[in-house]
Amino acid sequence: MTTMNTKAQSAIFAFFDELFPNAGCELNYRKDYELVLAVMLSAQTTDKSVNQVTTLLFSHFPSLESLANAPISAIEKDIHSIGLFKHKAANVKAIAQKLLSDFSGIVPSDKEALLTLPGVGNKTANVIRAELFKIPEIAVDTHVERISKRLGFALKKDSVAIVEAKLRKAVPVSRYIKTHHQMIHFGRYFCKAAKPNCKECHLRAYCNEKGRFTGLI
């Protein structure tokens, strides 16, 4: 399937609802800024690894002020097990400082404001807006991109920005947040990159890839 149609969309959303009716954010956080930091830390790293390091980090530095004043070396020590930890440690401190100096310590909901935070790009800002403020957003991570292309929401050659634009057109706004989480869960647990569960998949009729994994092409 190269173009999305209503029948395919209905089947896809129904299967997502059946598999993951309660899909949600798997990053642990208790405060608004903890979510911002966790999402920033999750770049090229699993949520499970992020939860391990943030448990340590947020217990050692339990406030925005303590993070803003923490020695970079101490932050690096807590998060050293995840990729790009030196760069991310600098961002942790810089985000804490920026939130305190420019936003009175409160995470803003405005997209432009979020994008001024160090290490926060389009995807991270969308995740924060959806998770903290329930603003309808679709964030395209590696799972969402792969699933969108396998299921015909987008073409293989499409950039992340184009995938996001196509999803925004194909998915009802009321389903943006839910579909985002369901696609991540589908990609993480069912339609994995190398070994998707095609045998059990109800979406084979709509999939561009099934033959690759069932030996048909």
Ligand code: SF4
């Ligand atoms: S048929 Fe296989 S590759 Fe296609 S969506 Fe289902 S699990 Fe993924």
